Amino acid sequence: MEWQQKVAALRLRLILKRKKALTRKYWVRPVWERRAEESEFFTAMKVMQDGDASLFHKFYRMSPETFNLLHSMVASRLTKEWLCREPISSGERLALTLRYLSSGMLIKDAAMAFRVGIETARRAIHLTCTVLWEVLAPIYMKAPTENEWREIAADFWSLWQFPNCLGAVDGKHIEIKCPKNAGSLYFNYKV
Numbered sequence: 001m002e003w004q005q006k007v008a009a010l011r012l013r014l015i016l017k018r019k020k021a022l023t024r025k026y027w028v029r030p031v032w033e034r035r036a037e038e039s040e041f042f043t044a045m046k047v048m049q050d051g052d053a054s055l056f057h058k059f060y061r062m063s064p065e066t067f068n069l070l071h072s073m074v075a076s077r078l079t080k081e082w083l084c085r086e087p088i089s090s091g092e093r094l095a096l097t098l099r100y101l102s103s104g105m106l107i108k109d110a111a112m113a114f115r116v117g118i119e120t121a122r123r124a125i126h127l128t129c130t131v132l133w134e135v136l137a138p139i140y141m142k143a144p145t146e147n148e149w150r151e152i153a154a155d156f157w158s159l160w161q162f163p164n165c166l167g168a169v170d171g172k173h174i175e176i177k178c179p180k181n182a183g184s185l186y187f188n189y190k191v
Contacts, residue, residue: 039115045095060095061102070094070132077131088116088124096121097128 048056049064056064071094078090088096092114100110100121111121144152149166156165178186 039092040095040099040113059102060098062098067094067098074128074131074135077135078128088114088120092116093124093128097125097132100125101129 045056045059048059049067053064056067060067062070071091074094075090078093080087096110096114096116099105099113100107103110105113107122107125108118110125111118114121116124152166153164156162156168173188176186
Protein backbone atom coordinates (compact mmCIF):
# COMPACT_ATOMS: atom_id res chain seq x y z
CA MET A 1 0.00 0.00 0.00
CA GLU A 2 2.81 2.37 0.85
CA TRP A 3 4.32 1.95 -2.64
CA GLN A 4 1.01 2.87 -4.32
CA GLN A 5 0.69 5.98 -2.16
CA LYS A 6 4.19 7.10 -3.17
CA VAL A 7 3.34 6.61 -6.87
CA ALA A 8 0.06 8.52 -6.44
CA ALA A 9 1.87 11.35 -4.64
CA LEU A 10 4.49 11.47 -7.39
CA ARG A 11 1.80 11.60 -10.09
CA LEU A 12 -0.01 14.40 -8.25
CA ARG A 13 3.24 16.32 -7.95
CA LEU A 14 3.91 15.95 -11.70
CA ILE A 15 0.39 17.08 -12.57
CA LEU A 16 0.71 20.15 -10.36
CA LYS A 17 4.14 20.94 -11.82
CA ARG A 18 2.79 20.75 -15.38
CA LYS A 19 -0.19 22.90 -14.47
CA LYS A 20 2.12 25.51 -12.96
CA ALA A 21 4.30 25.48 -16.11
CA LEU A 22 1.25 26.03 -18.32
CA THR A 23 -0.07 29.07 -16.50
CA ARG A 24 0.74 32.24 -18.40
CA LYS A 25 2.49 35.17 -16.82
CA TYR A 26 1.05 37.68 -19.28
CA TRP A 27 -2.05 38.01 -21.42
CA VAL A 28 0.08 40.12 -23.77
CA ARG A 29 3.76 40.66 -23.02
CA PRO A 30 4.58 44.27 -22.17
CA VAL A 31 7.01 44.55 -25.11
CA TRP A 32 4.19 43.69 -27.56
CA GLU A 33 1.59 46.02 -26.01
CA ARG A 34 3.01 49.07 -27.81
CA ARG A 35 2.99 47.41 -31.23
CA ALA A 36 0.92 50.22 -32.77
CA GLU A 37 3.54 52.80 -31.73
CA GLU A 38 6.80 50.86 -32.13
CA SER A 39 6.32 48.21 -34.82
CA GLU A 40 8.23 48.57 -38.08
CA PHE A 41 4.89 48.35 -39.88
CA PHE A 42 3.46 51.44 -38.17
CA THR A 43 6.67 53.47 -38.07
CA ALA A 44 9.36 52.99 -40.71
CA MET A 45 7.22 51.24 -43.32
CA LYS A 46 4.50 53.91 -43.29
CA VAL A 47 7.08 56.69 -43.60
CA MET A 48 8.82 54.89 -46.49
CA GLN A 49 5.50 54.15 -48.18
CA ASP A 50 4.49 57.80 -48.10
CA GLY A 51 7.77 59.46 -48.94
CA ASP A 52 10.75 57.24 -49.75
CA ALA A 53 9.81 54.65 -52.37
CA SER A 54 13.44 53.72 -53.14
CA LEU A 55 14.13 52.83 -49.50
CA PHE A 56 10.82 50.94 -49.35
CA HIS A 57 12.00 48.94 -52.39
CA LYS A 58 15.30 48.11 -50.67
CA PHE A 59 13.49 46.74 -47.60
CA TYR A 60 10.57 44.92 -49.25
CA ARG A 61 11.88 44.26 -52.80
CA MET A 62 8.86 45.94 -54.39
CA SER A 63 7.36 49.39 -54.82
CA PRO A 64 4.68 50.68 -52.43
CA GLU A 65 2.17 50.45 -55.30
CA THR A 66 3.01 46.78 -55.88
CA PHE A 67 2.72 46.13 -52.14
CA ASN A 68 -0.73 47.74 -52.10
CA LEU A 69 -1.81 45.71 -55.16
CA LEU A 70 -0.53 42.49 -53.61
CA HIS A 71 -2.22 43.36 -50.32
CA SER A 72 -5.54 43.93 -52.08
CA MET A 73 -5.23 40.47 -53.65
CA VAL A 74 -4.60 38.62 -50.37
CA ALA A 75 -6.17 40.82 -47.67
CA SER A 76 -9.46 38.93 -47.41
CA ARG A 77 -7.65 35.63 -46.83
CA LEU A 78 -5.24 37.08 -44.26
CA THR A 79 -7.81 38.96 -42.17
CA LYS A 80 -8.66 37.26 -38.89
CA GLU A 81 -11.89 37.53 -36.90
CA TRP A 82 -11.42 38.57 -33.29
CA LEU A 83 -13.35 38.55 -30.07
CA CYS A 84 -11.04 39.46 -27.22
CA ARG A 85 -7.78 40.90 -28.53
CA GLU A 86 -6.95 42.58 -31.77
CA PRO A 87 -5.09 40.30 -34.21
CA ILE A 88 -2.24 41.22 -36.53
CA SER A 89 -3.74 43.00 -39.54
CA SER A 90 -3.45 41.57 -43.03
CA GLY A 91 -1.07 44.39 -43.99
CA GLU A 92 1.17 43.61 -41.03
CA ARG A 93 1.19 39.91 -41.92
CA LEU A 94 2.14 40.66 -45.52
CA ALA A 95 4.82 43.19 -44.53
CA LEU A 96 6.28 40.81 -41.93
CA THR A 97 6.44 37.99 -44.47
CA LEU A 98 7.95 40.11 -47.24
CA ARG A 99 10.52 41.57 -44.86
CA TYR A 100 11.46 38.09 -43.65
CA LEU A 101 11.67 36.65 -47.18
CA SER A 102 13.49 39.60 -48.74
CA SER A 103 16.11 40.07 -46.04
CA GLY A 104 16.87 36.53 -44.92
CA MET A 105 16.58 37.67 -41.31
CA LEU A 106 15.77 35.23 -38.54
CA ILE A 107 12.12 34.85 -37.56
CA LYS A 108 12.93 36.02 -34.04
CA ASP A 109 14.45 39.23 -35.43
CA ALA A 110 11.47 39.83 -37.71
CA ALA A 111 9.15 39.16 -34.77
CA MET A 112 10.93 41.75 -32.64
CA ALA A 113 10.94 44.33 -35.45
CA PHE A 114 7.18 43.93 -35.88
CA ARG A 115 6.56 43.59 -32.12
CA VAL A 116 4.90 40.18 -32.18
CA GLY A 117 5.77 36.88 -30.53
CA ILE A 118 8.10 34.44 -32.26
CA GLU A 119 5.43 31.76 -32.63
CA THR A 120 2.94 34.37 -33.84
CA ALA A 121 5.44 35.56 -36.45
CA ARG A 122 6.19 31.99 -37.54
CA ARG A 123 2.51 31.20 -37.99
CA ALA A 124 1.85 34.50 -39.79
CA ILE A 125 4.73 33.92 -42.21
CA HIS A 126 3.65 30.35 -42.92
CA LEU A 127 0.02 31.35 -43.48
CA THR A 128 0.95 34.32 -45.67
CA CYS A 129 3.29 32.23 -47.84
CA THR A 130 0.52 29.66 -48.31
CA VAL A 131 -2.00 32.36 -49.23
CA LEU A 132 0.45 34.07 -51.60
CA TRP A 133 1.04 30.77 -53.40
CA GLU A 134 -2.66 29.93 -53.62
CA VAL A 135 -3.57 33.40 -54.93
CA LEU A 136 -0.63 34.07 -57.25
CA ALA A 137 0.14 30.61 -58.65
CA PRO A 138 -2.94 30.37 -60.89
CA ILE A 139 -2.17 33.82 -62.31
CA TYR A 140 1.61 33.72 -62.72
CA MET A 141 2.51 30.03 -62.63
CA LYS A 142 0.05 28.51 -65.05
CA ALA A 143 1.11 25.17 -66.49
CA PRO A 144 2.16 25.36 -70.14
CA THR A 145 0.05 23.63 -72.76
CA GLU A 146 1.49 20.86 -74.91
CA ASN A 147 2.24 23.31 -77.73
CA GLU A 148 3.96 25.70 -75.30
CA TRP A 149 6.14 22.83 -74.03
CA ARG A 150 7.11 22.07 -77.64
CA GLU A 151 7.98 25.73 -78.26
CA ILE A 152 10.14 25.80 -75.13
CA ALA A 153 11.98 22.65 -76.23
CA ALA A 154 12.46 24.11 -79.73
CA ASP A 155 13.89 27.32 -78.24
CA PHE A 156 16.38 25.36 -76.11
CA TRP A 157 17.44 23.44 -79.20
CA SER A 158 17.81 26.51 -81.42
CA LEU A 159 19.68 28.56 -78.82
CA TRP A 160 21.85 25.97 -77.04
CA GLN A 161 21.45 22.69 -78.95
CA PHE A 162 19.92 20.90 -75.94
CA PRO A 163 17.39 18.40 -77.28
CA ASN A 164 14.13 17.84 -75.35
CA CYS A 165 15.08 20.39 -72.70
CA LEU A 166 12.16 22.16 -71.02
CA GLY A 167 13.92 24.36 -68.47
CA ALA A 168 17.11 25.24 -66.66
CA VAL A 169 18.09 26.01 -63.09
CA ASP A 170 20.51 28.82 -62.35
CA GLY A 171 23.51 28.16 -60.15
CA LYS A 172 25.52 30.04 -57.55
CA HIS A 173 29.09 31.02 -58.33
CA ILE A 174 31.47 30.39 -55.46
CA GLU A 175 35.14 31.17 -55.22
CA ILE A 176 37.37 28.11 -54.91
CA LYS A 177 41.08 27.44 -55.10
CA CYS A 178 41.90 25.81 -58.40
CA PRO A 179 43.45 22.34 -58.07
CA LYS A 180 47.00 21.94 -59.39
CA ASN A 181 47.32 21.01 -63.08
CA ALA A 182 43.62 21.78 -63.74
CA GLY A 183 44.40 24.36 -66.39
CA SER A 184 41.34 26.41 -67.31
CA LEU A 185 38.89 23.69 -66.24
CA TYR A 186 37.84 25.65 -63.14
CA PHE A 187 37.94 29.12 -64.74
CA ASN A 188 34.67 31.07 -64.76
CA TYR A 189 34.26 32.67 -68.18
CA LYS A 190 30.86 34.20 -67.32
CA VAL A 191 32.20 36.97 -65.08
